[in-house]
Amino acid sequence: xxxxxLQKKKNPIPCQEAGSRxxxxxxxxxxxxxxxxxxxxxRCIQCKDQPCVAGCPVEIDIPAFIRLMRDGDFAGAARKIxxxxxxxxxxxxxxxxxxxxxxxCTLAKKFEPVGIGRLERFAADFEAAxxxxxxxxxxPKKAPxxxxxxxxxxxxxxxxxxxxxxxxxxxxxxxFEALHKAGGVLVYGIxxxxxxxxxxxxxxxxxxxxxxxxxxxxxxxxxxTIDELLGELGYDAVFIATxxxxxxxxxxxxxxxxxxxxxxxxxxRSNLMKAYTFPExxxxxVRGKRVAVIGGGNTAMDSVRTARRLGAEExxxxxxxxxxxxxxxxxxxxxxxxxxxIFMMLHNPTKILGDEKGRVKAIELIKQQLGEPDASGRRxxxxxxxxxxxVPVDLVVMAxxxxxxxxxxxxxxxxxxxxxxxxxxxxETGATSKKGVFAGGDIVSGGATVILxxxxxxxxxxxxxxxxxELPVRVG
Amino acid sequence: MDxxxxxxxxxxxxxxxxxxxxxxxxIESPFIASRRRAGQFVIVRVDERGERIPLTIAxxxxxxxxxxxxxxxVGKSTRQLNSLPVGSRLLDLVGPLGRPTxxxxxxxxxxxxxxxxxxxxxxxxxxxxxxxxxxxxxVGARNKGLxxxxxxxxxxxxxFFITTDDGSRGRKGFVSDQLLDCxxxxxxxxxxxxxxxxxxxxxxxxxVCNATRPFGIKTVVSLNSIMVDGTGxxxxxxxxxxxxxxxxxxxxxxxxxxxxxxxxxxxxxxxYREDEQRALKEYMESHPPDPHSH
Numbered sequence: 001x002x003x004x005x006l007q008k009k010k011n012p013i014p015c016q017e018a019g020s021r022x023x024x025x026x027x028x029x030x031x032x033x034x035x036x037x038x039x040x041x042x043r044c045i046q047c048k049d050q051p052c053v054a055g056c057p058v059e060i061d062i063p064a065f066i067r068l069m070r071d072g073d074f075a076g077a078a079r080k081i082x083x084x085x086x087x088x089x090x091x092x093x094x095x096x097x098x099x100x101x102x103x104x105c106t107l108a109k110k111f112e113p114v115g116i117g118r119l120e121r122f123a124a125d126f127e128a129a130x131x132x133x134x135x136x137x138x139x140p141k142k143a144p145x146x147x148x149x150x151x152x153x154x155x156x157x158x159x160x161x162x163x164x165x166x167x168x169x170x171x172x173x174x175x176f177e178a179l180h181k182a183g184g185v186l187v188y189g190i191x192x193x194x195x196x197x198x199x200x201x202x203x204x205x206x207x208x209x210x211x212x213x214x215x216x217x218x219x220x221x222x223x224x225t226i227d228e229l230l231g232e233l234g235y236d237a238v239f240i241a242t243x244x245x246x247x248x249x250x251x252x253x254x255x256x257x258x259x260x261x262x263x264x265x266x267x268x269r270s271n272l273m274k275a276y277t278f279p280e281x282x283x284x285x286v287r288g289k290r291v292a293v294i295g296g297g298n299t300a301m302d303s304v305r306t307a308r309r310l311g312a313e314e315x316x317x318x319x320x321x322x323x324x325x326x327x328x329x330x331x332x333x334x335x336x337x338x339x340x341x342i343f344m345m346l347h348n349p350t351k352i353l354g355d356e357k358g359r360v361k362a363i364e365l366i367k368q369q370l371g372e373p374d375a376s377g378r379r380x381x382x383x384x385x386x387x388x389x390x391v392p393v394d395l396v397v398m399a400x401x402x403x404x405x406x407x408x409x410x411x412x413x414x415x416x417x418x419x420x421x422x423x424x425x426x427x428e429t430g431a432t433s434k435k436g437v438f439a440g441g442d443i444v445s446g447g448a449t450v451i452l453x454x455x456x457x458x459x460x461x462x463x464x465x466x467x468x469x470e471l472p473v474r475v476g
Numbered sequence: 477m478d479x480x481x482x483x484x485x486x487x488x489x490x491x492x493x494x495x496x497x498x499x500x501x502x503i504e505s506p507f508i509a510s511r512r513r514a515g516q517f518v519i520v521r522v523d524e525r526g527e528r529i530p531l532t533i534a535x536x537x538x539x540x541x542x543x544x545x546x547x548x549x550v551g552k553s554t555r556q557l558n559s560l561p562v563g564s565r566l567l568d569l570v571g572p573l574g575r576p577t578x579x580x581x582x583x584x585x586x587x588x589x590x591x592x593x594x595x596x597x598x599x600x601x602x603x604x605x606x607x608x609x610x611x612x613x614x615v616g617a618r619n620k621g622l623x624x625x626x627x628x629x630x631x632x633x634x635x636f637f638i639t640t641d642d643g644s645r646g647r648k649g650f651v652s653d654q655l656l657d658c659x660x661x662x663x664x665x666x667x668x669x670x671x672x673x674x675x676x677x678x679x680x681x682x683x684v685c686n687a688t689r690p691f692g693i694k695t696v697v698s699l700n701s702i703m704v705d706g707t708g709x710x711x712x713x714x715x716x717x718x719x720x721x722x723x724x725x726x727x728x729x730x731x732x733x734x735x736x737x738x739x740x741x742x743x744x745x746x747x748y749r750e751d752e753q754r755a756l757k758e759y760m761e762s763h764p765p766d767p768h769s770h
């Protein structure tokens with residue numbers, strides 16, 4: 001059989017049409033059909049070097065799962081991914097593939113890389129659909145009970161990974177979540193239109209069926225301390241993955257006006273509390289007609305696209321650097337463009353102006369230009385003196401990064417943290433300064449990605465397993 | 477020994493009407509009951525569509541494993557909460573949150589409660605009394621029908637005063653008027669106050685702070701900011717204190733009243749005024765007031 005000429009471009013992923021989707025919260029990308037999936041899988045040349053595997057933070061055997069997809073064995077492909085990644089339906093949607101596996105794809109040297117993320121997503125969704133809901137999915141075999149108990153603090157991607165790994169090894173695992181719903185940033189942070197909450201719930205339900213215990217509405221550091229978990233509550237080890245949970249606000253006049261939100265608050269009101277249905281759900285949200293979101297990351301992108309869906313006629317993204325430096329995922333930037341988001345690159349807020357009722361009425365911006373590279377290697381923005389101007393807005397969302405939440409640090413004095421309050425943990429094991437306590441995800445690294453948090457969780461799970469197996473047998 | 481944490485039932489096991497639209501509910505939550513301290517709060521959610529409502533814990537009974545909340549029905553969510561019958565359950569109850577009150581031992585403290593703020597002052601009076609501090613309690617309301625917890629606070633206070641705006645009970649006037657008299661007589665007697673703790677509506681806390689400022693008496697207030705998560709994650713509850721941004725949920729809820737920007741707090745509390753009125757109107761139309769509820 002003659003070899004087909006190689007298709008140079010990725011198969012595009014079918015999406016909701018931009019005009020209609022910017023008025024609803026349904027998922028934007030609809031996913032590949034089986035035919036497109038096979039055609040995309042067929043683009044992979046199965047090169048010997050497999051750079052994609054090294055490009056993946058959890059080292060999924062990408063060529064192998066793509067081979068299975070090419071042959072139409074979608075369920076087999078899903079199982080292959082799940083050997084390394086417990087949350088493929090999530091990662092296929094939210095991973096920055098263009099910086100990871102797809103960035104190093106051999107095809108990418110000449111053409112567009114293989115759509116690895118889109119294939120991962122298809123395989124995971126296919127498997128879930130075949131499983132006919134949560135009850136049908138076959139459960140992997142668990143190791144015999146070890147009698148060891150592990151507490152995971154927080155229920156985001158790092159903890160879910162640790163819980164999934166350790167429960168299969170026969171340990172008893174409890175996941176504590178401060179909010180009323182498990183999933184962490186996947187639930188409160190990432191909007192429905194990018195990651196449907198039913199998918200997160202499916203993963204949580206799957207872990208619960210494996211035997212993981214979820215305790216929501218429990219705030220470790222307040223309801224119970226780390227020392228109590230390890231002491232009277234009888235846990236052998238604790239994994240802390242509480243995320244980057246303390247929003248930063250710019251130190252500019254007007255930051256406390258009504259109508260200035262942190263992205264965390266704005267997104268939590270919309271995603272977790274379903275404020276977009278108010279008054280059906282009781283939590284209100286400021287519905288701006290003219291909105292400015294400050295920042296250039298995924299959180300900023302999620303916020304500005306949420307504002308559009310909540311009825312903003314002008315939804316602006318204000319970023320102090322240029323488009324090239326934006327850390328947001330490429331596909332989200334493209335989607336935002338299609339949805340009519342106004343991009344104001346190289347601008348920075350200098351003050352927020354309020355009306356007599358203390359509500360936002362305008363924002364003053366100053367133009368920026370790029371100077372020398374800074375510590376992050378990106379060219380640092382410098383304000384152009386005298387270039388200030390004001391833009392009328394009625395809602396401002398700050399998506400300028402987050403610090404470490406202080407609750408656990410404050411009640412665990414022997415847990416060593418760095419000067420920003422992030423927990424110091426061994427990058428290979430997640431071990432902290434405190435015996436039996438491991439940590440991973442954004443509380444260690446500062447704001448990063450879902451997949452990096454999962455990678456840290458995978459390493460910690462291995463180390464925790466080793467640690468509890470080597471503990472002396474308990475007496476009594 | 478079984479060391480597992482049993483999820484609390486969050487069952488409503490007691491309900492007492494204290495005044496018009498003011499209800500005390502006792503909720504089963506053993507771990508919160510046993511570890512909460514004066515000044516701390518919980519976040520409550522009534523049902524799947526409910527808001528997360530922050531409420532200061534008014535009292536607890538560690539033996540029965542219950543916490544008590546005193547709820548004034550002002551909006552839809554608080555009305556829903558205070559109409560819950562005994563035997564029903566809260567969907568979520570999180571806590572104890574916030575920093576506990578700094579309780580002065582064997583000192584002299586004036587505790588001032590205005591309106592529903594009296595419910596927040598009560599556990600502090602109780603803690604100070606247990607710490608053998610001389611407590612001057614001043615409780616105020618618009619009229620005598622709105623006074624709450626008089627019989628609970630009176631036996632714990634070494635001196636006890638009531639004020640009403642209309643003079644229908646106790647002294648006619650504001651709590652701050654009574655406080656000024658108490659400060660002056662304490663100074664005249666050579667037993668000055670170590671601290672004033674004032675909790676109530678923003679204008680009342682501001683008035684108390686203005687009254688104590690010339691005397692240089694440390695004055696603690698408890699802020700009732702709008703919150704979502706209650707763990708420092710959203711910053712919705714932020715307030716300016718001494719020119720610094722503070723998160724009420726994790727840095728507070730109690731702060732030095734002389735440093736709080738009350739103007740800003742007042743404006744921020746009104747962020748959702750129209751939304752709240754709309755939600756309440758729709759709720760009242762579908763839930764006409766029950767004439768037998770009091």
